[in-house]
Amino acid sequence: MKDDKCLELGRQICFPLYAASREVTRRYKPFLDEIGLTYTQYIVMLVLWEEEKISMHELGERLYLDSGTLTPLLVKLENKGLVERKRNEKDVREMIVSVTDKGTGLKVQAREIPGQIGKCLNLSLKDAVQLKRILGKILG
Amino acid sequence: MKDDKCLELGRQICFPLYAASREVTRRYKPFLDEIGLTYTQYIVMLVLWEEEKISMHELGERLYLDSGTLTPLLVKLENKGLVERKRNEKDVREMIVSVTDKGTGLKVQAREIPGQIGKCLNLSLKDAVQLKRILGKILG
DNA sequence: ATTAAATCAATTGTACACAACTAATTCAAA
DNA sequence: TTTGAATTAGTTGTGTACAATTGATTTAAT
DSSP states (O other): OOOOGGGOGGGOSHHHHHHHHHHHHHHHHHHHHHTTOOHHHHHHHHHHHHHSEEEHHHHHHHHTOOHHHHHHHHHHHHHTTSEEEEEETTEEEEEEEEEOHHHHHHHHHHTTHHHHHHHHHOOOHHHHHHHHHHHHHHHO | OOOOGGGOGGGOSHHHHHHHHHHHHHHHHHHHHHHTOOHHHHHHHHHHHHHSEEEHHHHHHHHTOOHHHHHHHHHHHHHTTSEEEEEETTEEEEEEEEEOHHHHHHHHHHTTHHHHHHHHHOOOHHHHHHHHHHHHHHHO
């Protein structure tokens, strides 16, 4: 019987990361429910509120998501009237996603969310900075 | 036009957390493929390698997962012959999950995984400790 | 110009997550 | 002891994630 302490759940770094990520998504849910978005839809809208127009390819690179996730998600956002999808005429392989007026309107209602989440996560500024720095290292 | 900087993707703490969690799971995949487990199945096995026997309810509390996730996952592990599920005779509402000999055997092959992951994540000991501490705060 | 390689979104299939609900059983108060 | 509340796992439905494949189009080398 070798030493298997390294396999204890409490020693893993992956597990608190996985659990905390889901926990934070759960904390968002009540706020996102009010504006009718899921968490993943929300981060897509964050990008579109910044960019207005972006190719699916670049959107995927920003969010580390592939077409298998993005295509159905963007179709849903399109059905809600928040985004528009159209092909680039110069290169029809490329799908251009842009935010609609209705989508831009939602930004006003989303403005309070980061502050609310910050309040209920209750991390010190120092910890928040550290956390972001370390996660940045993992993301390379 | 109010100040909407707070909605920039780069300012969110949730996004690097979400992205890093998926990134770490991706890093596990090649190692877990070798022993035929998914990441979620792996953390279930981590608990069972420690406990040998545990109720579904307590397993769910340890991993923050509910029956909607655990029931089908445990059925898969049972079909692989790694765990056994049986009702508590004193209280048949309770499902007891225990590791089989085959499941215990897998532990030997899993022993190298944490070290390999640690190597490729390449976090300093200091950062790893900090990260775990801050994530612990989020998990309450 | 032809064609082979590369690019890109969409599709398919598997596996979570999780909310909401169901059904069986146990517990506890009257 | 009856019955209403609580507990527990299972089921159903929605929405991601992501690997692998497909098919259309563009680019680049000949």
